[in-house]
Amino acid sequence: MEAVEIVLAVLQIIGAVQWTPEHKKAEQLVFRSADEMAAVWMADGGKKEHMPQRYNEVGEIRVFDEGAKKDQPPGINFEKEMVLAVFAGEKPTGGHSVKIEKVVYGAAKKTVWVIYREKAPEPGAGVTQALTYPSHVVAVKKVEGEVRFVKAGTKEAALVEDMLQKTQPVKLK
Numbered sequence: 001m002e003a004v005e006i007v008l009a010v011l012q013i014i015g016a017v018q019w020t021p022e023h024k025k026a027e028q029l030v031f032r033s034a035d036e037m038a039a040v041w042m043a044d045g046g047k048k049e050h051m052p053q054r055y056n057e058v059g060e061i062r063v064f065d066e067g068a069k070k071d072q073p074p075g076i077n078f079e080k081e082m083v084l085a086v087f088a089g090e091k092p093t094g095g096h097s098v099k100i101e102k103v104v105y106g107a108a109k110k111t112v113w114v115i116y117r118e119k120a121p122e123p124g125a126g127v128t129q130a131l132t133y134p135s136h137v138v139a140v141k142k143v144e145g146e147v148r149f150v151k152a153g154t155k156e157a158a159l160v161e162d163m164l165q166k167t168q169p170v171k172l173k
Contacts, residue, residue: 008167011103014081017137021046026089028149032082076139085137086116094128095121100136101152104160110145113160117152
């Protein structure tokens with residue numbers, strides 16, 4: 001039997017990270033170690049003692065518990081997992097959001113495409129009149145290669161979706 005290389009794999013989102021500090025810059029980041037994540041957390045004004053230590057399962061979603069005891073193992077195993085973050089930056093009102101919709105791994109070229117969507121409030125919508133900092137931060141299986149963040153609705157996102165439809169993607173857990 002000959003080996004078949006996986007061309008595309010959909011990476012399952014393992015859990016969501018509650019990013020409580022204010023990340024004011026619009027950017028996308030990849031954390032492959034706890035130190036990388038901690039550096040950004042603290043640069044955003046988060047306190048080291050409030051850094052998420054573990055996450056629990058809540059229904060089908062695992063969320064971080066900031067109140068974890070120090071002697072418990074961390075929820076993210078950076079040997080096997082990485083964290084992907086999309087920060088929409090500082091917004092003048094509520095009603096803005098950002099969400100990672102899909103993570104696709106192209107094994108042949110070792111590329112990860114993170115497809116995300118940003119939403120703004122409808123004109124005239126009643127929104128909170130306060131600065132907000134929308135973000136979506138998730139943990140996925142760690143894979144090697146370049147990570148490319150792609151906004152949904154762009155040509156590149158359409159190409160990735162087209163590749164998915166033309167192949168039989170495999171879910172990596």
